[in-house]
Amino acid sequence: MESLDKIPGIYDRKETLTAPIDVPSVVIKRLPRYHRYLGDLLRTGKLRISSVELAHLMNVTASQIRHDLNCFGGFGQQGYGYNVKTLHAKIGELLGTEEHYTAVIVGAGNLGRALASTHMFERRGVDRVALFDVCPDIVGTEIYGIPVYHADTLEDFCREHEIDIGVLTVPKEAAYGVTAALIAGGVRGIWNFANMELKLENSDVKVENIHLGDSLMKLCYDMKVEKDHKKGSQT
Amino acid sequence: MESLDKIPGIYDRKETLTAPIDVPSVVIKRLPRYHRYLGDLLRTGKLRISSVELAHLMNVTASQIRHDLNCFGGFGQQGYGYNVKTLHAKIGELLGTEEHYTAVIVGAGNLGRALASTHMFERRGVDRVALFDVCPDIVGTEIYGIPVYHADTLEDFCREHEIDIGVLTVPKEAAYGVTAALIAGGVRGIWNFANMELKLENSDVKVENIHLGDSLMKLCYDMKVEKDHKKGSQT
Numbered sequence: 303m304e305s306l307d308k309i310p311g312i313y314d315r316k317e318t319l320t321a322p323i324d325v326p327s328v329v330i331k332r333l334p335r336y337h338r339y340l341g342d343l344l345r346t347g348k349l350r351i352s353s354v355e356l357a358h359l360m361n362v363t364a365s366q367i368r369h370d371l372n373c374f375g376g377f378g379q380q381g382y383g384y385n386v387k388t389l390h391a392k393i394g395e396l397l398g399t400e401e402h403y404t405a406v407i408v409g410a411g412n413l414g415r416a417l418a419s420t421h422m423f424e425r426r427g428v429d430r431v432a433l434f435d436v437c438p439d440i441v442g443t444e445i446y447g448i449p450v451y452h453a454d455t456l457e458d459f460c461r462e463h464e465i466d467i468g469v470l471t472v473p474k475e476a477a478y479g480v481t482a483a484l485i486a487g488g489v490r491g492i493w494n495f496a497n498m499e500l501k502l503e504n505s506d507v508k509v510e511n512i513h514l515g516d517s518l519m520k521l522c523y524d525m526k527v528e529k530d531h532k533k534g535s536q537t
Numbered sequence: 538m539e540s541l542d543k544i545p546g547i548y549d550r551k552e553t554l555t556a557p558i559d560v561p562s563v564v565i566k567r568l569p570r571y572h573r574y575l576g577d578l579l580r581t582g583k584l585r586i587s588s589v590e591l592a593h594l595m596n597v598t599a600s601q602i603r604h605d606l607n608c609f610g611g612f613g614q615q616g617y618g619y620n621v622k623t624l625h626a627k628i629g630e631l632l633g634t635e636e637h638y639t640a641v642i643v644g645a646g647n648l649g650r651a652l653a654s655t656h657m658f659e660r661r662g663v664d665r666v667a668l669f670d671v672c673p674d675i676v677g678t679e680i681y682g683i684p685v686y687h688a689d690t691l692e693d694f695c696r697e698h699e700i701d702i703g704v705l706t707v708p709k710e711a712a713y714g715v716t717a718a719l720i721a722g723g724v725r726g727i728w729n730f731a732n733m734e735l736k737l738e739n740s741d742v743k744v745e746n747i748h749l750g751d752s753l754m755k756l757c758y759d760m761k762v763e764k765d766h767k768k769g770s771q772t
Contacts, residue, residue, distance in 0.1 A: 330758060334751035339734075361736070397754055398761035412651035419647055422732070422750045426757060466760065491760045493753060497657070499574075501596070506767075508759035510752045515657045516569035517745045518728060519632055522661060523565060524743040525701065525726045526633035532741075 325373045332370055333393055335360065340390035352383035403428045405493075406460065408480050409471035410435040410450055413495055417469060418446045431463060456480065460487025469493045470500075560608045567605055568628055570595065575625035587618035638663045640728075641695065643715050644706035645670040645685055648730055652704060653681045666698060691715065695722025704728045705735075 339360055343351060357364040371389075394400065405423065407414050410433045417423075423430050433450045435441060441452045451459060460468070460483075468484035470477055470492060477496035484492060484507075491508045494500045500509050574595055578586060592599040606624075629635065640658065642649050645668045652658075658665050668685040670676060676687045686694060695703070695718075703719035705712055705727060712731035719727060719742075726743045729735045735744050 331755060333758070334754035335748070337754065338748065338751065342734075397758045399754065399757070401757065401761060403757060403760070412647050412654055416647035416651055420732075422753065426750060426753055428753065428757070467756065490763065491756045493756055497655075499577075506763055508756060508763060510756040510759075512749065512752060513570070513573065514747065515661060516573065517747060518657065518661055518663065519569035519572065519634065520566060521702065521726045521728055521743060521745040522634070522636065522638060522663070523568070523632045524745075525638070526636060528725065528741055528743060 329370050329373050333397055336370070337390065337393045337397060337399070340386055340393065343386050344390055348386050350383045350385050356384070399427055401427060403466040403491075404431050404463065405429065405467035405469055406432045406434060406456070406465050407448075407469040407471060408434045408453065408456065408484070409473075409476075410437070410440055410445060411471060414469075414471040415445055417471065418448050428467065431465065432459065434459075453480070453483075457483040457487040460484060460489055465489050467491045467493060470496045472496055474498045564605050564608050568632055571605070572625065572628045572632060572634070575621055575628065578621050579625055583621050585618045585620050591619070634662055636662060638701040638726075639666050639698065640664065640702035640704055641667045641669060641691070641700050642683075642704040642706060643669045643688065643691065643719070644708075644711075645672070645675055645680060646706060649704075649706040650680055652706065652730075653683050663702065666700065667694065669694075688715070688718075692718040692722040695719060695724055700724055702726045702728060705731045707731055709733045 339356070343359075351359075353364040353367045357367050360367070371384075405428050407417055407430060410418070414433060414435070418430065418433060430448055433445055433448050434453045434456050435450055436453045440450050443450050459465070465487065466489060468480070468487075468489045468491075470480060470484075472480050474496055477494070477498055477500070481492060481500060481502075485502075485505070489507065491510075492500060492502075494509055494511045497513070497515075499511055499513075502509055574591070578594075586594075588599040588602045592602050595602075606619075640663050642652055642665060645653070649668060649670070653665065653668060665683055668680055668683050669688045669691050670685055671688045675685050678685050694700070700722065701724060703715070703722075703724045703726075705715060705719075707715050709731055712729070712733055712735065716727060716735060716737075720737075720740070724742065726745075727735060727737075729744055729746045732748070732750075734746055734748075737744055
């Protein structure tokens with residue numbers, strides 16, 4: 303078996319379904335979207351789907367879908383398409399959705415509360431264990447059933463409870479201090495809403511930076527292009 | 538001039554700096570991120586930067602940067618690099634950041650309030666004119682200085698005030714009704730946080746769907762790969 307293991311993707315394809323190391327990160331980034339669409343299809347009772355149908359639904363090309371799924375060995379059969387349930391389960395397995403994680407949300411402002419109230423975490427196997435803030439009015443209370451502790455205790459709490467993920471919803475100015483506490487406390491991932499680019503060089507801690515403003519800018523751009531286009535077709 | 542106009546990019550490059558129609562949407566999507574990084578560089582007093590430096594900073598390849606910026610005619614000079622201020626201004630112009638837009642936020646829950654409190658909109662030339670909700674306790678009040686109106690008046694308000702953008706922060710179940718009212722009211726863009734994929738076929742109205750869960754899933758995936766990698770190197 304050892305020689306087979308060394309061929310990228312071969313071992314994984316047959317056995318563990320872990321992503322081979324050479325899958326482009328741009329493909330990985332697209333997997334959650336596949337997973338979401340397939341989940342929606344499953345709930346509507348759709349059992350199989352062709353790459354052309356899936357492409358139309360997701361507004362991408364069929365060749366991109368075939369290319370992306372082939373990175374992991376491909377799950378389709380010529381003339382049959384994809385089995386929706388199998389594909390959904392396998393992508394979920396690749397993404398690690400069956401794993402269990404714990405998270406703390408740092409910052410109990412509007413955004414922290416919004417994140418405390420959503421079902422998004424549970425759906426992805428992430429348990430929100432605690433909120434942290436510095437405001438004396440809310441420290442010691444519960445928000446949507448999640449206890450709020452003082453930010454001073456963050457590092458110890460993370461270490462003691464082996465927290466996996468720290469969610470940053472603090473102001474930019476506080477973000478570096480909180481990040482240091484989270485890393486010292488041993489978290490493995492940071493989900494960053496602090497409106498600054500968090501880069502951890504030479505660290506095993508993974509970061510996802512959320513920049514909602516980029517999406518707003520893209521929307522404005524699309525609106526501008528549409529307007530220019532209309533203006534152009536009128537003249 | 539007419540014959541030149543027909544060559545994609547030629548006219549635009551020389552005159553208007555509007556994106557040529559054949560720029561891949563994946564490049565357009567990356568522009569806000571370039572704009573953000575260049576803005577940060579400007580604020581630190583950096584005057585010029587090479588594609589290699591910028592690539593390192595943004596964690597992409599230098600050839601991607603050169604390729605992306607070449608889609609718009611390229612702004613770099615061999616051996617000099619990019620002029621940070623010029624490039625920032627030109628990308629801003631391409632994205633339409635100098636244009637002025639108005640927006641309403643529909644849903645004054647935690648997320649709506651979080652969006653009402655951020656400076657992100659102003660920074661992108663978007664003026665938040667009003668919030669809409671159905672809860673009698675908050676209709677008629679102001680949140681962060683923004684008046685809250687009843688959702689029943691949404692369509693008329695948008696028409697009367699020629700609102701450009703509707704921001705959807707309502708529950709999934711209410712999203713389609715609100716979308717219909719926004720479109721009837723004449724908005725040109727919808728920024729959708731309602732946790733469902735909004736697709737408007739045959740419509741001039743542009744949509745940006747936000748799926749925060751996809752980012753959380755990507756974070757979990759990266760953590761899983763890191764863990765597998767560590768396990769692998771221990772054995």
